[in-house]
Amino acid sequence: MATPYMIAPALGLVGLLIGSHIAVLVVRWPDCISALTGRSRCDSCQRQLASMELIPIASTVLLRGHCRTCHAPIPALHWKIELAACAIGVLAGFAPSLSLAIAGAVFGWQLLALACLDITRLLLPNALNGILAITGLMCATAGIDPPFIERVIGAAIGIASLALVRLLYRQARGREGLGGGDPKLLGAIGCWTGWQHIPLLVFAGSIIGLTFVLLQRLRGVQMSAEHRLPFGAMLATAAFLVWLVITAT
Numbered sequence: 001m002a003t004p005y006m007i008a009p010a011l012g013l014v015g016l017l018i019g020s021h022i023a024v025l026v027v028r029w030p031d032c033i034s035a036l037t038g039r040s041r042c043d044s045c046q047r048q049l050a051s052m053e054l055i056p057i058a059s060t061v062l063l064r065g066h067c068r069t070c071h072a073p074i075p076a077l078h079w080k081i082e083l084a085a086c087a088i089g090v091l092a093g094f095a096p097s098l099s100l101a102i103a104g105a106v107f108g109w110q111l112l113a114l115a116c117l118d119i120t121r122l123l124l125p126n127a128l129n130g131i132l133a134i135t136g137l138m139c140a141t142a143g144i145d146p147p148f149i150e151r152v153i154g155a156a157i158g159i160a161s162l163a164l165v166r167l168l169y170r171q172a173r174g175r176e177g178l179g180g181g182d183p184k185l186l187g188a189i190g191c192w193t194g195w196q197h198i199p200l201l202v203f204a205g206s207i208i209g210l211t212f213v214l215l216q217r218l219r220g221v222q223m224s225a226e227h228r229l230p231f232g233a234m235l236a237t238a239a240f241l242v243w244l245v246i247t248a249t
Contacts, residue, residue, distance in 0.1 A: 004101075008093025011105045012086045016056035018109050019085025023078040026116045030123065044072035056082040077120070084112055088240065095247050103139050104247060107192055108240045110135065114185060115233035124181025124232045129188045136191030146194035154190025157198050159183045178231060185232050189239045197242055204238035205231065 024040060040049045047069050052059065060079045066072065085108075092104035110132045117123040133155060140148035162183035169177035190198055209229055 004094040007098060007101050008090045011089030011093040011101060013089070015085040015087070015089030015105065015109065016082050018089075019082035019112075020054065020056045020078070022085060022109065022113045022116065023081040025113055026077065026081065026120060027075075029117060029125065030121045042067045042070060042072065043075060045070035056086075077116075081112065081116060085109055088112060091244060099142065099144060100247055103142075103144055104240075104243055106135060107132075107243060111189075111236035111240050115230070115236040118181075118230040118232035118236075122179065122228060122230060124179065124185050126181070126184065129181065129184045132185075132188040133191040136188065139192070146196075150194035150196070151191045154193060154195040154198060155187040156190075157195045158190035158201075159187035161198065161202070162186050179228070182232050182235065185235055189235065193239065193242060193246070197246065201235065201238050201242055204242060205235040208234040208237055 027043070028034065040054060041047060042049065044067060047067070057079055060074055063074065065074050065076075067074065088108035089105045092108055093101050095101040095104050110128070114124055114128055114132070117125065117128070137148065137151055140146070140151055146154075160183075162178060166176070166178040166180075166183060186198070186201065189201060193201065209231060212229065212234070
């Protein structure tokens with residue numbers, strides 16, 4: 001029987017490979033380039049990369065963080081996403097069952113893609129939110145709790161709650177306080193966690209946001225009222241942490 005100490009390392013290795021693809025998606029999506037077609041290329045000289053240059057983490061280390069042709073630095077975004085995806089796989093691997101471990105890893109990897117797009121470009125694409133919602137509902141059909149109806153209610157409450165907050169903030173302050181993708185993201189997350197955890201998700205996401213602002217101020221970074229925080233990334237982080245907690249109890 002597979003144990004967490006077998007599953008976690010395996011999902012961690014898979015996470016490295018998934019992370020490499022997530023990094024490509026994050027780089028290509030804003031330019032409307034498919035991450036599923038075309039070989040990877042150097043961001044600077046556009047040379048097609050060889051297979052040995054595409055090994056997660058190892059290639060960056062062996063190449064000392066630079067393209068072997070033009071010697072331009074390899075963006076740190078790539079290895080950071082690969083390590084994050086690896087960590088998500090390892091953490092998910094300690095779930096009580098193999099099915100929960102795999103589901104949690106898939107959940108976390110999708111959240112990672114959305115969070116990175118929000119951090120780098122303030123984007124939460126409808127397509128990725130939709131895929132996140134669909135995969136969440138599919139888990140219910142596979143017999144994974146919570147039940148299907150609770151997930152559907154979670155989606156409705158997630159969308160409605162943040163949409164209302166967005167509307168009230170715009171009316172009170174005369175400007176946008178949340179992006180249009182944030183309510184959809186919370187709705188998609190609700191398809192995974194069910195409606196009961198929506199308040200905790202919003203609370204945890206807000207705490208992460210406030211902590212980020214406080215750390216920025218402690219570093220001497222002044223943030224104006226017009227500065228937009230990637231709240232979607234904070235919601236995504238909160239969602240995976242909440243999932244870890246609710247599956248462990």
